[in-house]
Amino acid sequence: MKIQYAEMTNHLGSSAVRDILKVTQGKDIISLAGGLPGEELFPLEAVRDAYNRALSGSASSLQYGLTEGYSPLREAVAARLTRQGIPVEAGDMLLTTGSQQAIDLFCKVMLDPGDKVLVEAPTYLAALQVLNSYRADIITVDSDEFGMLPEHLEEQLMLHRPKVLYTVPTFNNPSGGSWSKERRERTVELCRRYNVLILEDNPYGEIAFDDAPGAYPPSMAAIDRSSGEDPCVVYTGTFSKIVAPALRTGWIIGPSGLIKVIARAKQAADLHSSAIDQRALHELLLHFDIDAHIRLISREYHSRMKLLAGELSGERWQDASFQEPRGGMFLWLKLPAGTDTARLLPFAVEQGVAFVPGEVFYAAKPLKNAMRLNFTHTPPELLPVAVRRLEAALESYGRTLAGAVDTLV
Amino acid sequence: MKIQYAEMTNHLGSSAVRDILKVTQGKDIISLAGGLPGEELFPLEAVRDAYNRALSGSASSLQYGLTEGYSPLREAVAARLTRQGIPVEAGDMLLTTGSQQAIDLFCKVMLDPGDKVLVEAPTYLAALQVLNSYRADIITVDSDEFGMLPEHLEEQLMLHRPKVLYTVPTFNNPSGGSWSKERRERTVELCRRYNVLILEDNPYGEIAFDDAPGAYPPSMAAIDRSSGEDPCVVYTGTFSKIVAPALRTGWIIGPSGLIKVIARAKQAADLHSSAIDQRALHELLLHFDIDAHIRLISREYHSRMKLLAGELSGERWQDASFQEPRGGMFLWLKLPAGTDTARLLPFAVEQGVAFVPGEVFYAAKPLKNAMRLNFTHTPPELLPVAVRRLEAALESYGRTLAGAVDTLV
Structure with a gap:
């Protein structure tokens, strides 16, 4: 059977989200990638x-x-x-x-x-x-x-x-x-x-x-x-x-x-x-008092966001920038121009941490040097570990890049 | 706001099923219309x-x-x-x-x-x-x-x-x-x-x-x-x-x-x-023994079908025909050629019974004189009542038709 699909199937796009979800299922990876709520807070x-x-x-x-x-x-x-x-x-x-x-x-x-x-x-x-x-x-x-x-x-x-x-x-x-x-x-x-x-x-x-x-x-x-x-x-x-x-x-x-x-x-x-x-x-x-529950999870997510933001404010992150969100589930981190977060991702996964490269969120002219970090799904004690792993990933990504330049020279 | 819908909305068809479901919500109507299982059999x-x-x-x-x-x-x-x-x-x-x-x-x-x-x-x-x-x-x-x-x-x-x-x-x-x-x-x-x-x-x-x-x-x-x-x-x-x-x-x-x-x-x-x-x-x-449950509901539906088929085999139904189904939820009843079941429906609803006119099940060249009768949703004791009501509906539909012919003459 040769299946002739409808034209729309040529426009379903890459299944980036699915690939990401698959990455997050790896047992030893701390995922800041998915848009997932914190499970331990579910009522x-x-x-x-x-x-x-x-x-x-x-x-x-x-x-x-x-x-x-x-x-x-x-x-x-x-x-x-x-x-x-x-x-x-x-x-x-x-x-x-x-x-x-x-x-x-x-x-x-x-x-x-x-x-x-x-x-x-x-x-x-x-x-x-x-x-x-x-x-x-x-x-x-x-x-x-x-x-x-x-x-x-x-x-x-x-x-x-x-x-x-x-x-x-x-x-x-x-x-x-x-x-x-x-x-x-x-x-x-x-x-x-x-x-x-x-x-x-x-x-x-x-x-x-x-x-x-x-x-x-x-x-x-x-x-x-x-x-x-x-x-x-x-x-x-x-x-x-x-x-x-x-x-x-x-x-x-x-x-x-x-x-x-x-x-x-x-x-x-x-x-x-x-x-x-x-x-x-x-x-x-x-x-069930859903409004009290929403206040509870909002407070918890706020404190996780603060924790992540704090970890991203250290000396090693001087060249990065972000605005603290006033709600929601995501922090948008911009790295120095020239960094390609899509190419950084495999290094991050190797270090045991995942994020979503910013470029997938654009219909055109993507920003290459941003990433989306979810702070609601990861238990707070793991957020500092995740940032340490990101740092290690950035380091090996930088080394590889430098190596590539050497080779070219 | 003048909303310009997509072309597909011109092809969503009549909402016959929804109108039918609405009819069946009338309290005093016995509905043989919906494709509904019997609620009293739900586990x-x-x-x-x-x-x-x-x-x-x-x-x-x-x-x-x-x-x-x-x-x-x-x-x-x-x-x-x-x-x-x-x-x-x-x-x-x-x-x-x-x-x-x-x-x-x-x-x-x-x-x-x-x-x-x-x-x-x-x-x-x-x-x-x-x-x-x-x-x-x-x-x-x-x-x-x-x-x-x-x-x-x-x-x-x-x-x-x-x-x-x-x-x-x-x-x-x-x-x-x-x-x-x-x-x-x-x-x-x-x-x-x-x-x-x-x-x-x-x-x-x-x-x-x-x-x-x-x-x-x-x-x-x-x-x-x-x-x-x-x-x-x-x-x-x-x-x-x-x-x-x-x-x-x-x-x-x-x-x-x-x-x-x-x-x-x-x-x-x-x-x-x-x-x-x-x-x-x-x-x-x-x-849960789902296979035993399926045998149970199949036996019950079979006996309801037999009951309905029996009611439709009396003298007053000599001109109608149907094949007893060997499973499923529906009996397809054909009335004499010339009967228009879509026009019969309002008479039936007036008598307190509902069915689906056969014509809605065709992409082209609909059969006008058939109707779909569901036998799984209605409790068995009401099936004879439903058929009596159908008979009364056929009678008043026939009288009105005869009246219309008289008027034409």
Whole structure:
């Protein structure tokens, strides 16, 4: 059999994330690569109780459910979002298999080959994979530490007439950065003017290190929905980071018409996501103080980030730079220009430490000398060990480079 | 905001299934419409125990998992399939969100707009929806009660050079029919000759009413894999009908290369399906006699089918015809030519009974006078009531038709 695949298979991209995950499965490697939460913080007992309760009612809990998801959970999530400044009805929400599926279904119903999509750089790798799989034309908007530059954004809007802008404006994956309130407002305003839907992907927003009120700007969805205009922000979130990934439950909210179209696409894609996970999450929200749990993990992740940042501030790291993230799961480390982190990776793995080379997070013109470091998965006592191993890797990488130069001479 | 959707949204088709499901939610309606298993037969207690065990180990059970699915469950399913005459390694299998996702991902990586796909008529409605969403050119092959007609199949293979043949050859949804061994062999042989992949969709195969050994022909996958040639049959199955749908766990097996490509598409689509459902199913297979359970539900479904068939054999049904299915969940009832079951449906709903009009199961040239009756979801004591209501609906439909003719005269 000679299988002739669809054209899309030529655009599925390299499977960098998978290769990375495979590397992290090596037993002696400390992985700062995966975007994984800390396992020892999972509320295992509360989750087990929640499944027990979810399965203690009638057998109809095991029947087929609605494509849109289990209604009581949709209502509970809608109420949480409303409390977070994003007023939404359960009817304008769809539950998905993680927020990854929300991104995929949104792109599926929005994008034909060649349609233009604006992204920031760097941005979420698996979103780039989805955009590529639908053969979108991905266009980068220049950013600084406060978000996309409005002048360049407007230029790209006028020039390319994109359909969609995709962003992770809060505790970005991979950069850890967050957009300012002004840039959020300006972006919403410009996108509305140019009839562009914004997909605000917010898996990390609740992992916030500063719990003073008003410490962070509102989400773009909140800004959008307080404007009194038709919503132009589609918003996704997930329980993966605040409860656990294995439950595979995310959500997408947006204009009613769009949510209905996505529901039809989801019906063809899988009928519905796990109804048992959704019932268990609903029970969890009823019987477990999820906000206290989020404060607990945020405090712990904050202290791990501080520990990693401290280790990266020693004398041997004088030529490197980073901004301390104010939340989320990642620290974006820049090495001196000329360093190629993709070529550094095998040296790191040999020393027993893994990271993600920065270049994979760019649609074009990748930064070669950055790397993404995850600080949530590794137990704190191993973070200094990981940094020592990185140092050793840099040393042998430098020696090899010097050797190569010698050979050339 | 004026949202410009992707072209695919124009091909998502009518949401007939959803409208049907909505009808069935009416409290006083006996629904023979949905493709639902009987809830009172779900092994709720065993399922609850299985989740308990799945969540009694380490917290790593809540972490992200492999895109391909939880390895111990893949191995257990591979072993079951091997015992069923389909020798397969876990590595050539992917776990999906129900077998619906298996169909969707397979079509996603195989079909470009305009690619030709052969189907039987009638066939599974949601497969037609998927094929339409990828804008496939759907071509019908003529069938009789033994399966596709080999002469017509070869004609269509030569004429259209299709990429894929989709079939539910065992206890078909909606017709309840099953292909003979000869037709299965001939179809595999012809498809291999013309380099066409067969997608054998087998959600119902284990719901078999006759438990004598050798009572049924082997699956097309078994025939394919015993040929010694490269496999040309891709095979999907699911726990939805033999355990419960809410766990949303199906599988797809096929050539290694294809499974790897599907895994990359699934990674972009949702990273992976619920890992907790997969762990629970693995525990269930270890601690619960699933084969005894399948025998139990098959016996019960058989007796419900017999009851329904008996009710449809009375004097008032002399002009109707059907074949008793030898397994599965559906009875395909043909009314006299000239009856339009889509127009009959509102009369039926008014009388408090629902079915699916046969016409929705055709890509072209629908049979107007057939209907699909599900006999697994309705408690047996209500089946006679449902048939009485159908009779009343036929009567008032007939009267209205006669009235319309009078008016014309």
